[in-house]
Amino acid sequence: MSEKIKLGILGGGGDSLIGVLHRVASSMFDKYEIVGGVFNPVWEENINFAQKLGLSENRIYIDFETFIEEELKLPESERIEVVSVLTPNFLHFPMAKKLIENGFHVICEKPLTTTLEEATILESALKKSNTIFAVTYTYTGYPMVRQMRQMIQLGVIGEVHKVDIQYYQGWINPILLDKELRKTIWRLDPKKAGISSCVGDIGTHAFNMAEYLTGLEVKFVLADLNTRYKDNQLDVDGTILIRFSEYVKGVIRSSQIATGEENGLEVKIYGTKGGFNWKQENPNYLYYLTDDKPMEVLKPGHAYNGEVSLDGTKLPPGHPEGIFDSMGNIYYGVAKAIRNESYDSGEYPTMNDGVRGMKFIEKCVESHKLGNVWLDL
Known part of the structure; x- marks a missing residue:
């Protein structure tokens, strides 16, 4: 051993x-x-x-x-x-x-x-x-996210032409309502959080998911952000239009003030032959949509899933797995890399993903400050 x-x-x-x-x-x-x-x-x-x-x-x-x-x-x-x-x-x-x-x-x-x-x-x-x-x-560690990625790579839904990713939370809303309390949160402090709160914290997850799943790079962004109060310097809500190319477009919606929301990451990706819908709060269900047959529901642990999805599934079908398992799969991928074992390129996010995320954050903030204009990523 x-x-x-x-x-x-x-x-x-x-x-x-x-x-x-x-x-x-x-x-x-x-x-x-x-x-x-x-x-x-x-x-x-x-x-x-x-x-x-x-x-x-x-x-x-x-x-x-x-x-x-x-x-x-x-x-x-x-x-x-x-x-x-x-x-x-x-x-x-x-x-x-x-x-x-x-x-x-x-x-x-x-x-x-x-x-x-x-x-x-x-x-x-x-x-x-x-x-x-x-x-x-x-979230790239979830088995059904990895299954979605593989099916998109195999052309199951055809050419991707629409991406819609929403990440809504509400945790910061009650804090933000209190003028004194909001001064105590490090995520709202530019010296500790950087130039963004919402886009930097959860919008970047949605952006990463868009590129991870489609295999495409976002080329342009247009952002409309909201700080909610004049004395609050960092965004707590944002809507970002994205373009992968002239005819492949999408939207990223992220918010920390979506009152009552918990951890509402939802992915919708549509292609010329079908589409997928996946929600983080119910991660064991991947919905596969087409024009000519009833919606299919794919679940972890079944033989119809691909090798990377199955490799990251720890329990028999029907036993719920969640966020700990998702992060565990990323650690597993890193362990394979450290030990020079064979692994799939999608088993853990890399430095390049981190750099892409920072480009996205900075361009979104810049786009908003310039009056909501398209910027080259």
């Missing part, structure tokens, strides 16, 4: 949703062992959380710089191999850059950085290294 990949984690301590999601995901397929890291900038909280996880205190570090310094002192066979960066956006770039330059593989939360310039610097650094870099666009 091969030795497990030694995993370090930066951020994600306490009751962080992202933290538990990544930790559980890494435990699937028995490919990783969490060794240490820096879970919180406050030492007492950092060490207490590590103790709850049952980790050795000598691999829990007071800060990121100490993490790098001390890990590099260890023999390569004992050293942490891959690091998950789960911190607020503004820390992604400095951490990822130093990790790449020191030979660590990286699994980084999205958006990749806070600016496109930072993203391109990371891209250049990665090209000079011999490391694996993944960006956790989590």
